[in-house]
Amino acid sequence: MPDATDPDGLTVGRAAKLLGVTVRALHHWDETGLARPSLRTAAGYRLYTAGDLERLHRVVVYRELGLDLERIRAVLDDATEDVPTALRAQRDRVTERIDRLRQLRTGLDRMIDAHEHGMLLTAGQQAEIFGPRWDPEGPVKARRLYGDTAQWQQYAERAAARGPEEWQAVADAATAFDRALGEAMDAGVEPGSPEGNRLAERHREVFSSYFPLTREMQVCLGRMYEADPGFAAHYDGVRPGLAAWFRHIVDASARAHGVDPDEARWG
Structure with missing residues (x-):
């Protein structure tokens, strides 16, 4: 007192x-x-x-x-x-609020970690989910490059809510899409065809696990998939020439939706 x-x-x-x-x-x-x-x-x-x-x-x-x-x-x-009863009831409400605040703090801690590290998985978990060729430093390197962008913030928000099972689902969807790309290329699917445009749309859906992808941004990714040695090696490892073929698929889909690939910019 x-x-x-x-x-x-x-x-x-x-x-x-x-x-x-x-x-x-x-x-x-x-x-x-x-x-x-x-x-x-x-x-x-x-x-x-x-x-x-x-x-x-x-x-x-x-x-x-x-x-x-x-x-x-x-x-x-x-x-x-009945003062004791009134105070006990209020104490119960305070306890519930404390529990909610603790949960909020845990969520905020995960969000901070996701913003700083990109992925809340151990190196061993990443290798198990994404394969032994996966670079666990990849998300950290990506943060250095893109950490000040809106897309990184969107990615971090999604990453904060994911555990190993959710990331496994993301990896499985990406693997299935790579397989579908290779099969479509083998089948002679042409850029601009209905099937080609559906593949481009499916790519946007799969990629949205990281952040929303506009058509212009997809065009920029298509260029990077072909030009970047790491991405090109990945796609060409699925099928020789797949990286360049997929870029043409993306460009044709963009044109079909009124986007000039030559004028596409990120963001």
């Missing part, structure tokens, strides 16, 4: 500072009769005694526990009020 050593009482300003509340709050509690000062100066200024401060302290505690002012008044003044 706050210590009041002034036998003449404390002014409203000193009382508010001692209790950690505003002067306005004390004025309101006085006006509503919840907690009135026992003394007044000759000029009419409020003065709070030690007994007044004890009541005010209880008001502050109950308010921090979440009780509204009318319930606080009942707890303090109603002799028929």
Whole structure:
């Protein structure tokens, strides 16, 4: 309980500072009769005694526990009020709120880790899901390159919500799509054909596991798949020439939707 050593009482300003509340709050509690000062100066200024401060302290505690002012008044003044039961009920609500806040903190910690590291999997988990050729430093390198972009933020939000099973589903979808690309190329699917355009749409759907992909952004990816040695090796490992073939598929689909591949820009 706050210590009041002034036998003449404390002014409203000193009382508010001692209790950690505003002067306005004390004025309101006085006006509503919840907690009135026992003394007044000759000029009419409020003065709070030690007994007044004890009541005010209880008001502050109950308010921090979440009780509204009318319930606080009942707890303090109603002799028929079952105070222990009321406080136990409020304690249960506080406990529930603490649990929710802990869950929120856990989610925020995962979000921070995902923003900083890109993937919340151990190196061993990544190798098991994506294969032994997977570079576990890849997400970290990607953050260095793209960490200030909106797409990285979208990717991090998705990554924060995923565990090994969810990432396995992402990897399986990508593997199935690579297989479909190779089979389509073997079957002679032409860029701009209905089947070719469906493949481009399926690529956008699969890639959306990372972040939403516009058609212009897809064109930029198609160029990178062909030009980047790492990506080209991956696709050409599925079928020789697949990286270049898929770029043509993407470009033709973009044209069909009014996007000039030569003018496509990221973002």
